[in-house]
Amino acid sequence: MNRTVLLIATFDTKEQEAVFLIKCLQARGVEVLTMDAGILSPSGISVDVDQDQVARHGGNSLKDLLAAGDKSACLFNMIRGAEILTAELYEQGRFHGVISIGGGQGTDIGCAAMRCLPTGVPKLMVSTVASGRATFGPFVGTKDITMMHSVADMQGLNFLTRRILKNAAGAICGMVQSAGTADPGPQGIPVALSMLGTTTPGALRAKTILEDSGFEVVAYHQNGTGGIAMEDMIRGADFKGVLDLNLHEIGDRYVGGLHGAIRGDRLEAAGDTGIPQFIAPGSINYMVLGPLESLSPEMRARKLIVHNSYLTLVRLNHEELSGVGKLVAEKLNRAKGVTRVFIPLQGYSFPDRHSLPHWDPEGNRVFVDALKAGLNPEIPLVELDAHINDPEFIDPVVEEFLSVMNAT
Amino acid sequence: MNRTVLLIATFDTKEQEAVFLIKCLQARGVEVLTMDAGILSPSGISVDVDQDQVARHGGNSLKDLLAAGDKSACLFNMIRGAEILTAELYEQGRFHGVISIGGGQGTDIGCAAMRCLPTGVPKLMVSTVASGRATFGPFVGTKDITMMHSVADMQGLNFLTRRILKNAAGAICGMVQSAGTADPGPQGIPVALSMLGTTTPGALRAKTILEDSGFEVVAYHQNGTGGIAMEDMIRGADFKGVLDLNLHEIGDRYVGGLHGAIRGDRLEAAGDTGIPQFIAPGSINYMVLGPLESLSPEMRARKLIVHNSYLTLVRLNHEELSGVGKLVAEKLNRAKGVTRVFIPLQGYSFPDRHSLPHWDPEGNRVFVDALKAGLNPEIPLVELDAHINDPEFIDPVVEEFLSVMNAT
Numbered sequence: 001m002n003r004t005v006l007l008i009a010t011f012d013t014k015e016q017e018a019v020f021l022i023k024c025l026q027a028r029g030v031e032v033l034t035m036d037a038g039i040l041s042p043s044g045i046s047v048d049v050d051q052d053q054v055a056r057h058g059g060n061s062l063k064d065l066l067a068a069g070d071k072s073a074c075l076f077n078m079i080r081g082a083e084i085l086t087a088e089l090y091e092q093g094r095f096h097g098v099i100s101i102g103g104g105q106g107t108d109i110g111c112a113a114m115r116c117l118p119t120g121v122p123k124l125m126v127s128t129v130a131s132g133r134a135t136f137g138p139f140v141g142t143k144d145i146t147m148m149h150s151v152a153d154m155q156g157l158n159f160l161t162r163r164i165l166k167n168a169a170g171a172i173c174g175m176v177q178s179a180g181t182a183d184p185g186p187q188g189i190p191v192a193l194s195m196l197g198t199t200t201p202g203a204l205r206a207k208t209i210l211e212d213s214g215f216e217v218v219a220y221h222q223n224g225t226g227g228i229a230m231e232d233m234i235r236g237a238d239f240k241g242v243l244d245l246n247l248h249e250i251g252d253r254y255v256g257g258l259h260g261a262i263r264g265d266r267l268e269a270a271g272d273t274g275i276p277q278f279i280a281p282g283s284i285n286y287m288v289l290g291p292l293e294s295l296s297p298e299m300r301a302r303k304l305i306v307h308n309s310y311l312t313l314v315r316l317n318h319e320e321l322s323g324v325g326k327l328v329a330e331k332l333n334r335a336k337g338v339t340r341v342f343i344p345l346q347g348y349s350f351p352d353r354h355s356l357p358h359w360d361p362e363g364n365r366v367f368v369d370a371l372k373a374g375l376n377p378e379i380p381l382v383e384l385d386a387h388i389n390d391p392e393f394i395d396p397v398v399e400e401f402l403s404v405m406n407a408t
Numbered sequence: 409m410n411r412t413v414l415l416i417a418t419f420d421t422k423e424q425e426a427v428f429l430i431k432c433l434q435a436r437g438v439e440v441l442t443m444d445a446g447i448l449s450p451s452g453i454s455v456d457v458d459q460d461q462v463a464r465h466g467g468n469s470l471k472d473l474l475a476a477g478d479k480s481a482c483l484f485n486m487i488r489g490a491e492i493l494t495a496e497l498y499e500q501g502r503f504h505g506v507i508s509i510g511g512g513q514g515t516d517i518g519c520a521a522m523r524c525l526p527t528g529v530p531k532l533m534v535s536t537v538a539s540g541r542a543t544f545g546p547f548v549g550t551k552d553i554t555m556m557h558s559v560a561d562m563q564g565l566n567f568l569t570r571r572i573l574k575n576a577a578g579a580i581c582g583m584v585q586s587a588g589t590a591d592p593g594p595q596g597i598p599v600a601l602s603m604l605g606t607t608t609p610g611a612l613r614a615k616t617i618l619e620d621s622g623f624e625v626v627a628y629h630q631n632g633t634g635g636i637a638m639e640d641m642i643r644g645a646d647f648k649g650v651l652d653l654n655l656h657e658i659g660d661r662y663v664g665g666l667h668g669a670i671r672g673d674r675l676e677a678a679g680d681t682g683i684p685q686f687i688a689p690g691s692i693n694y695m696v697l698g699p700l701e702s703l704s705p706e707m708r709a710r711k712l713i714v715h716n717s718y719l720t721l722v723r724l725n726h727e728e729l730s731g732v733g734k735l736v737a738e739k740l741n742r743a744k745g746v747t748r749v750f751i752p753l754q755g756y757s758f759p760d761r762h763s764l765p766h767w768d769p770e771g772n773r774v775f776v777d778a779l780k781a782g783l784n785p786e787i788p789l790v791e792l793d794a795h796i797n798d799p800e801f802i803d804p805v806v807e808e809f810l811s812v813m814n815a816t
Contacts (some may be wrong), residue, residue, distance in 0.1 A: 023490060024586070072716075073677040119559050120571040124579070130544050130555070133666060137540045140557045144572055146579065148554040149544065151527050151637050153603065153627040155615065160626045160641075161593040163528040164552055167583045171532070171554065173577045174582020178432070183574070186567040195561065207563065218568045219561040225539040229559050233568070286721070 001174040004031040008082060008113055009044065010106045011047065015313030017165060019045060019380050024169030025099075030176065033095050035085065037078050037109045039065065039183065049085055055085040057081035066191055075105055079112045082348040086113035090121065097122030097176035099168060101154060104129050116258040118236055119144050122175030126168045137262060142229035147170070167387045188216035192239045194246040196222040198313075198349035199282040202389040207400045215405070222248040222283065224259045227253075227266050234269035241276040241405050243398070245388070248283035248349075251257040251316055251324050257287030258311070260301055267328065271335030278401045280342045281331065282388050285321060285367065286313045286358060313351065315358050318350050329374030338404055339379050342397050343368055346387035352385055376387050411584040414503040416490060416521055418514045419445030419455065425562050425573060432577030433507075438584065441503050443493065445486050445517045447473065457493055465489035483513055487520045494521035503529030505584035507576060509562060509713065512537050519547040525554050527637075528645055530553035530583030534558050534576045540813055545670060550578060552636035554579070578788050584637065596624035597813065600638050600647045602654040604630040606721075607690040610755035610797040614651055617806045623813070624636040630656040631689065632667045634675050649684040651806070653735065655794065656691035656757075659724055662732050665695030666719070675736065679743030684816065686809045688750045690796050691757040693729060694721045694773065696767060713765045721759065723766050724773040737782025746812055747787050750805050751776055754795035761795055 005025055009018040018034070025032050034047040037054050039062065055062040056079030065074050090381040091096060098117065100110025107127040123145045130139070130149040139147060152160045162379055191210060195203035207217045218239070220226040227249040234242060248268060253260030270277035289312045292304075303315040315329055316324065331338050343364075351358035372381060388393035413433055417426040422715075430440050442455040442568040445462050447470065463535060466489030473482050481716045506525065508518025515535040522531040531553045538547070538557040547555060556576055560568045583737035603611035626647070628634040635657040640779060642650060661668030678685035696789060697703055697720045700712075711723040724732065740747050759766035781788060 015484065027789075028586070062489075119568065119573070122575050124554075128629060129631075131548050131550075132543070132545045132631060132670065133542050135540070136538050136555070136557065137543050142537050142539075142559065144557050144559050144575070146532075146554055146556040147538070147544070148573075149548045149552050151550065151552050151634075153634070154631045155603075155627040156619075156625075158624045158626045159591075159598060160527065160646075163591060166586050167528070167530050167552070167554075170530075170582035170584075170586025171579035172582070174436075174580070174585070175579035176578075177582070178436070178574050178578025183567075183571060190567060192620075204563075211564075216566045216567045217564075219563040221536060221561045223537075223540060226559075226561070238568075262540065330575075 004033055004095045005172050005176055005252040006033045006035060006086065006089065006098040006112050008035045008037055008086070008098065010038035010050070010102065010109070011036040011043035012040035014101055014154055015044055015155050016093055017161065018102055020163050021099070021101065021169055024166055025173060028173040033089065035082065037082050039074055039078060054078055054081035054085060057084045075108065079343050082109050082113040083116045090117055097124070099124045099172040101126040101165070101168070102128070103154060107139065111145060115141045115143050117143070118240065121173060121232060123274060124175070124259065125174045126164065128154055136172065137225065142225055142232050144319040156262070157292045166201060168327050181375055183233065186216045187212045190216050190218065190239050190242060191241045191405070192234060193217050193219045193223055193243045194227060194230060194282070195219050196246045196248050196283050199246050199388050202273060202282070202394045203245060204364065205391060205394045206245065206398050209395070210243070210402070212285050213402055222259070224249055224262050228261055230264050231265060231269040234273060234275065237273070239275060240296040241401065243278050244270070245280040245374070245397070246282035247279070247328065248369045250328060251284040251287070252287045252325050254327065255287045255320055259288040267331045268334070270337065271332065274337035276401070276404050278340050278397060279341065280344060280388060280397065280403050281348050281367065283329070284324060284373055285348050285352060285363060286315050288312070289314050290374060296355050303360055305351050313358070314361065315360060318363055319367045321363050322370040325367040325370030326361065326374045329371050330405065332379055333374070333376045340400065341375070341379060341381040342393070343383040344388040344390070344393045345385045347391065348388050350389065410439055411578050412441055412493065412503045413584055414441045414443060414506040415680050416443045416445055416506065416508040416518050417447035417493070418510065419444040419451035420511055422562055423452055424564050425569065428565055428570065429507070429573050430578055432574055433581060435579065436581040438581050441497065442467065443490065445490050445514070447482055447486060456468040457589035462486055462489035465492045478721060478797060483516065487517050490517050490521040491524045495524040498525055503533070505580050509534040509536070509537070509573070509576070511562060514814060515547065519553060521547045522553050523551050525551070525711050527641060527695060532579055532580045532583070534572065534601050536562055540604045545633065546746065550633055550640050555625060562623060576774060588749045592622045596622045598626065598647050599649045599651060599673070600642060601625050601627045601636060601651045602630055602635060602690070602814065603627050604654045604656050604691050606759065607654050611653060613799060613802045614653065614806050616757070617803070618651070618810070620633050621810055630667070631658055632660070632670050635640070635673050636669055637756065639673060639677040642681060642683065645681070648681060649685050649809065650678045651809055652678070653688040653805070654690035655687070658736060659692040659694045663695045663724060663728055664716065665697060667696040671707045675739045676742070678745065678747065679740065682745035684746040684809070684812050685743065686750065688752060688754050688805065689736070689775065693756050693771060696720070697722050711766050711768055713759050715753045721766070723768060723771065726771055726774045729771050730778040733775040733778030734782045739781050740787055741782070742786045749779070749787060749790065750801070751785070751790040751791040752796040752798070753791055753793045754798065756796055758797065779799050
């Protein structure tokens, strides 16, 4: 079966490179769909989606954009147009993977378009800016975008850019020729599981029990991106249920820590889509901050542990925990499906345990009281006298999850 | 011809994923060379390079490492071992591309090993940490490393990790099956050119003249990484000469700006290897700092331009320019090959021009005086009464470069 790759580029500045890439792709038997997202001179070669189509899908004609002369409005408009068109073309089954080449603006456009596609669809961005102090987040978001550092400027063809572009063409061809071929999909009932280093033993125990019971478990690291990636895939109908035993990203976002959720909609997708969600407040009661020596005196006076020379885990104070409890209640109250909450009274994370540095049962009590005060009384909340990593906590939670899942 | 991929993984935690990847690679007709960089339980499958070999190449046996029990020393040792072995195996022609999968530590190991390989050799890192606030620099360095965000944790196989790993296998196979096939190499005498937005017109003019004269020009963006990538490729004997008309990274590093060279050896490789280098101080007299509102009062009082809402270009003061001039002289004095310096008296970058915000001829004079005072008098220094972007500057510089290059 013929495979097609969507190529997104600003042909005004990258036509030579785009043409070379097209030849490489075609030489490997892959068809190419081209989208010109440039705003200056139109492509010299015929493209499938031209710059004015991209502009209009973003809300304005190219002529109006150029007349207004606002550079950042222009970029925003072309991004929006590329996003909409890419999603549409994918839904029409017009391509199987996407490749883009660009500098600063081209990378913004290409990655934004890729982020509109489901996880698993091959996505390759060849970028001059994928180096140095640039962070991954703004480019990859929650998606499996593959970023290739171009090393040299994309200023015409030379032995280096040809080598890089040829590798890129090979990579996307290899991906589309691989992707989808005999993908068996989930080998059990697919469920999502949230975890983090400080709740790993409990999460892995839950995972093993679930797998032994015929479920297929996808684990998401609660580092700010992982939980939101999980939310996105829940909305994409990839899961039948969620064992959300680590809410670190909610507490961390509430206080502006380094691993706060990258968007505000954590803990909402399961409720919105109505799949069963079992909740425990794993790691919700601390924030991740920078090196110990960078902390304010107020933060240094709190219960904390030095994770490594870059990261310090600092307890939330009681006021913050109260706010977080209220926030969790609000989110859960909107849920349309089965929702159950479980509280491990002996601690929410590895260091939050009797005689360990984060231990503060009064703080956890403030959180639970605020949660209970706000929670719809029809949502069951069970307190268990065990630690989040203990079998005495995990086993009954998973047992009840299994009975709900097997009943639906 | 059979192609081989080197797979680097910590088999203690990623064996299931590694085995799946091996099957995907073999299914596509690619041979796999395996390296186990884990320190806990040894691989359950037979590997080509085992964990103790990696450890010993890093300086210590696995037994000694584990006995010492220092986690970060352990990681450092395994990184060193993986680097040395990867470079050795590549030199022996044992593989054509490298793939690695990992979390935090696995990504550190895999990328470090990849950075030891020449640009152009396919390099794919499947990583759980290629998202959020993580920066590209520590992973890709100056190389064409391709980073694939795994989205979910690598905690065993499920429909998502299988999909990601299958795409990854496809990508590296597509790259090795593409790479090297009929690579014609440079289509002219290869020369390196340094440039940046603020010296683009001059650089592009130089590039066109060179290309019209039978040279193949690779342009490097002076953003902190580009210049060092150029240095690395000069040392790799990829170029016959360098037109180094933008030294922004040297000035920016001297004062700790955002686009300072990521290493201290900028402007040294051409001199060390003895290829001709023609130098001009493009963009050397400003630093790149963050948003205007984040600047100290001292910085805000300087000549500056707001590049965009994230970046501000601030002039170096006279003391700094004197130090930078001295530093450039020291570097050039060590050169073994033809070295010529050209000073554009009407300004070193777009905003450094009469009636534009960076214009400060006294500052440029301080730079030139310090440079001249330190420079070996046998190195010619020519002052031209033109701006770095003017044909009146570029044309004579390139003309002389051509005559030197054509004579060697």
